[in-house]
Amino acid sequence: MTMTRRELLGAVGMTAGSAAMYYAMASLGHAQDSTYQGRISLTGEPTNGRRVLVLGAGLAGMTAALELRDAGYDVQVLEYREKAGGRCWTLRSGDTYTDIDGVTQNVDFEDGNYINPGPWRIPYNHHGVLDYCKRLGVRLEPFIQKNHNAYLHRSDAFGGEPQRFRHVATDYRGHVAELLAKATNQGMLDAEVTEADRETLINSLRTFGHLNDDNAYVESDRTSQYRGYAREAGGGRDGAPVPSEPMDFETLLQSDLWRWLSEAETTSHQNAIFQPVGGMDMIAQAFAREVDDLITYNARVISMIQNGDTVTVQYEDRENGGDPVEMTADWCVCTIPFSILGQMDHNLPSAKAQVVDTMYYEGAIKFGLEFNRRFWEEDDSIYGGITYTDLPISLISYPSTDYFSDGKGVLLGGYVWGANAYQFNAMQPDEAVRWAVEYGSRIHPQYPEEFSSGVCVSWHKVPWTLGCYGIWQDKERDYAGVVEMGPDDRIVLAGEHLSYLPAWMEGAILSSLDAIAQLHVRATDSGAGE
Amino acid sequence: MISKTTTLVAGVAIAMTGLAAIAQEPDQDGTSEFRTFDPVAGELLNFAGSGDLAQTGGEAVYGAVCAGCHMPDGAGAQGAGVYPSLVENDLLAAPSYPIYLILEGQGAMPPLGGIMDDQQVADVVNYIRSSFGNDFNGEWGEATAEDVGETRQ
Missing domain, CATH: 1.20.1440.240 (de novo design (two linked rop proteins))
Structure with missing residues (x-):
């Protein structure tokens, strides 16, 4: 040649x-090293008001609740769901999940098997998440991102035969x-x-x-x-x-198979990379053990009004109904996704409200498929790692745990963005799973024979987020003004959407730490002169 | 509150147990690459585009994408927030508003101009403006691909 x-x-x-x-697409924007500076130190008495309302019990909300309570604040948390964790979420045997259109899926996995519909891995440089895992006793194990024996596959390459990485x-x-x-x-x-x-x-x-x-x-x-x-x-x-x-x-x-060769080489995907033993929501459960007594569950917040010295929030009790409940506090940390916040009654300054209204939420869908045996290990010698494909499922990820075990195993049977995700979103779960099984069978012919059960979570159908993660219309222009707590603000905003690590748990935690640091300055004497 | 409590658990179970049996059927036309089920004609358009939508015509585009959130009957859905109902919705009277929303996105709704061409956007706009109890195309006129193209700029 x-x-x-x-x-x-x-x-x-x-x-x-x-x-x-x-990669720009796959890594969800700028994948930067975390700026985590170690455990936050909030010294000094909150003399300018110690009552804090935290809206949302995801990782951002629970980080704020845990740290502010430890710093001497009176913290209360309102959460829409019946449990804590938000998108740090795991579906395992016996769980049910109901889409926004009322369709319920019963997770029929074998005991111990699970799927993480949201975040599923923790890079070694996401120091904030890792530090909280250490502090809160969350056991971590290696997540296999790169497996040389997994496959790369395109339908029109090598006659559709998957090729070893x-x-x-x-x-x-x-x-x-x-x-x-x-x-x-x-x-x-x-x-x-x-x-x-x-x-x-x-x-x-x-x-x-x-x-x-x-x-x-x-x-x-x-x-x-x-x-x-x-x-x-x-x-x-x-x-x-x-x-x-x-x-x-x-x-x-x-x-074209070379397009996936560097997939595991961004700093967000390099070795070492981790997952909690037993499912991602082990992190949520660990936080909840610390702050559960502060959380009111099944509370749908409908308004958030700051007026001079206080913040007043109203919520509906989703369990018992009745008139809206009103709560007043000195400060508020709002971690509600903008897809929801934009529909609430609030009086944020207009520059912030503008961004709340124009941020849109990307869709994504994940499939958890359980099979009667670990054929990928037994037949193909694939132990963890990811197969990439141009099929609409995008990838298949093999479990990075319980290798060589008998019994059933669960694959991440697809993780899809863009046009294909929107089409999956318009299907009912059984129909979407049927397609995921079909496409997977073109890489692993064992699929039809071994398939046991499947679930899928399409993030636009998740009732408490209405999407996967927030995307700014003009982040460069608007970011600073939204993450800053203004001199007249009693409310500070936090969450993955207010970070440069969007959709990552690290972004949620770092955003929250910065938010409460600002709140603390205002609430203590150190902020009295501002 | 979740307003609807329909469950399709039974449907999921039936579909799943049927899989292995279907897979053992001989390939019916001898050419299909489908192994686990035989898609009907309309279904073959699912995922047929590479990075965009293969479906054409307002109803098909609506069913392939929009129905996921606005629901097949246009009634929308409610969780912590809502997906707006399109039923008898006066905001759809002038084509410009739905065209703009589809291209630009808003709130939970992502911009969809990247996966639909001008004709697909115009078709789905006219579909929702003449369905779900709406009848705006006569009085207000139909959206055209040219309208969509101008809004894009």
């Missing part, structure tokens, strides 16, 4: 560009290294690389891409150590391994 320098750089650039675009990754790297070595030796990169560096570059490409002495990426014992052998090494008779043949570069390039 011959390639001009322009073509070579173009190909690499195209790859990087496409991948970068994809290690084959695609090793061959793509090897072929690119070979091309670059060739270009260097042919003098095509002379303008870019000094003569002294050229040899070093070639040597590095041999190491990086597993090239032979002629700088070629070929079938060999060495390349097979990375991509796998055609016959693996054994003992006794037939013990010698048989090398495998790499895919040719043109086929690989055209397959």
Whole structure:
């Protein structure tokens, strides 16, 4: 294969560009390291009013409640649902979930099996979440993000046959290294690389891409150590391994499978990455153990009015009905998603109200599919990790826990955004699950035989959020004005939507900590002069 | 309060137990790549677009996307907040308002102009303005793809 320098750089650039675009979508905006500074310190007496109402018992709300109560405030929390946690949520055997249109799904999983409809992993650099897990005794285990033995799949590549990640990754790297070595030796990169560096570059490409002495990426014992052998090494008779043949570069390039190669390499997905043992809501349960006595459940907030020195909130008791209940406090931390807040009676300053009204909520759907046995482990040697596909399910994630166990296992059978998510959202759960099983069966033919039961959560149908996470119309312009507690404000806003880590639990916690730090300044003498 | 308490649990159970049996049926037309069920004609349009909607015509577009929140009968839904009812809704009288909302999004509703072309938006606008007890297309005129295109700019 011959390639001009322009073509070579173009190909690499195209790859990087496409991948970068994809990550921008997949990582939900700017995936930055957390700015968590350690346990918050709220010193000083709240002499300017100690009554705080927290609206919402998700992670943002419970963080605020826990820390403010510890700092000496009288805290009360109002929560729409019958339990705490918000989107930090796990569905397990015996649970029921009712969509906004009244359709109830009974989760019929085997004991111990679960699905996290919302957040499902905690990057090592989400220091806030990890610190609260440590403080509150939440046990964590590794989440397998990258598995070289999982699959990459496109319907129109390799006849629809899924390809092992290690084959695609090793061959793509090897072929690119070979091309670059060739270009260097042919003098095509002379303008870019000094003569002294050229040899070093070639040597590095041999190491990086597993090239032979002629700088070629070929079938060999060495390349097979990375991509796998055609016959693996054994003992006794037939013990010698048989090398495998790499895919040719043109086929690989055209397959488009390379688009997922860097998926696990953003700092939000690199190793180490964690999950709570037993389900994500172990974090919610741990917070609730601390602040449960402060929470009023089944409380649908209908108004939030600040007037000079106080905040007055009205809520409906969803369980017992009756007239709205009114509560008054000195301060309020409102973590209600803007999709809901925008429909409430409130008197936030107009600049904030404008953003509340114009923020929209993205849809997403997740499927939890239980199978009679762990065929992905037993038949395919896949232990945790993620298979990516261009099918409407987008991915299949294998459980990062209870490996080698007998009995049933639950897959994340799809995690979908965009046009496909909207179409799934318009289906009833049984219909959507039927499609998820169909698509998954094209990657794992064991699906139809082994399928046991399934649930799906489409976030636009979740009654207490009306969507997955908030998206700003103009974040750069509006962000500072919304997250700042103004001099006349008695209300401060918090939640994932008020962070640069949208949809991540870390964003909710960091937003909450910043909100209560501002509130505390106002409520103590340190803010008296402001 | 959740206003409706319909449950489809029985339906889910029936659909699930049927799966394995259906999968063992021989492939009926010999060419379908479907393994676990035989989709009917309209269903094949589900997910047929790559990043956009393959359905055309107002009713099909409504059913494929809008019905998820506004419900198949247009009645909307209520949770902690509401999805507005489209039934006999005077806000739909002039086409410009629903066109704008579909393109720009608002509140829980995401912008949908990225997955629908101008004709699909116009068709679904005219569909909701002439369904669910609404009859605005005659008096107020129908939305056109050109109207949608101008709103996009």
